[in-house]
Amino acid sequence: MAAITIDSLRKEYGDTVAVDGLSLSVDAGEVFGFLGPNGAGKSTTIDALLGHVRPTAGSVTVLGRDATTESRAVRESVGVLPDGYALYDRLTAREHVAMARSFRDADDDPDAVLARVGLADAADRRAGGFSTGMAQRLALGMALVDDPDVLVFDEPSAGLDPTGIADLRRIVAAAAERGATVFFSSHDLAQVEAVCDRVAIVDDGRLVAVDSVAGLRERAGALATLSVAADPLPDPASFLGIDGVRDAAVDGDRLLCRCVNAEAKVRALRAVFDSGVRVTDVDTDDASLEDLFAAALGDDDGDAVEAVPRGGSVATDGREPASPTAPEGVR
């Protein structure tokens, strides 16, 4: 079942087309990455998803509810970590969580929520004194109140230190584990790659590609390299017949096999072991998501993209505040 359906979404701001006929379907329980360069239309799409902007055409449905006509119900059912969430300087961390709890009519223990995001020791501190990363952790905690079925994270790793990023990954994994859907918009490609089942790439308001990261790799023809140090080195020619191995060569004391995917790397590695040589080191080097991103944008010829079937700033046109958990006027 689709948790989020974006159907031919178009949003114009005067002469600017922010989103241009975007269609996407995100399955329930999926962790879905939403990527694109600055100005691609990501925030506008998220704003439409939360009912903060009215589409010029098309629609967004969240858990079966229309995000425009049933925006309040949608916002109450979605946990949102907006980009650039503004906290109340004079409220403590615990009071912020209590505020999110009352918005959702939930009964979560604020201290337990703060512990989940690593702020147990800062519960009584005022948010005005928080570092960027602490503020991000608190906003994340507020999004998690009442364990929403859909989580929308806009640049969730912004300002987080390595521990915070590890915590974020754990939180996303736990949300997916309990069946929640996570819509994850980010420029941090490593995070996207680490947590997302599928990734959509948008550019100029249009969908450029949607696939698993592995699928994007295959589309881009991006080969992974298996590098094996062994004594003696096996004959590279014997690897060329292995399914998915495109090239094999010796470089110094290593055998390098260029493979189309992870399965081919495993087959090649198994062949090395089967040859009876003594393996002393194994390394792999995959194309980064940055490479795939560049390849997808480079391939964008302006035609509509067939999605794989599987299923801020204050606005000038009257967008509502970015945070659904904040009272009127607070972002």
Ligand SMILES: Nc1ncnc2c1ncn2[C@@H]1O[C@H](COP(=O)(O)OP(=O)(O)OP(=O)(O)O)[C@@H](O)[C@H]1O
């Ligand atoms: N309220 C607005 N009024 C006028 N133009 C807007 C408004 N919001 C967005 N735009 C324009 O729409 C386009 C898409 O912007 P959007 O913020 O959705 O992109 P984005 O992918 O989120 O970018 P970024 O990664 O920089 O946050 C841009 O050209 C932007 O200038």
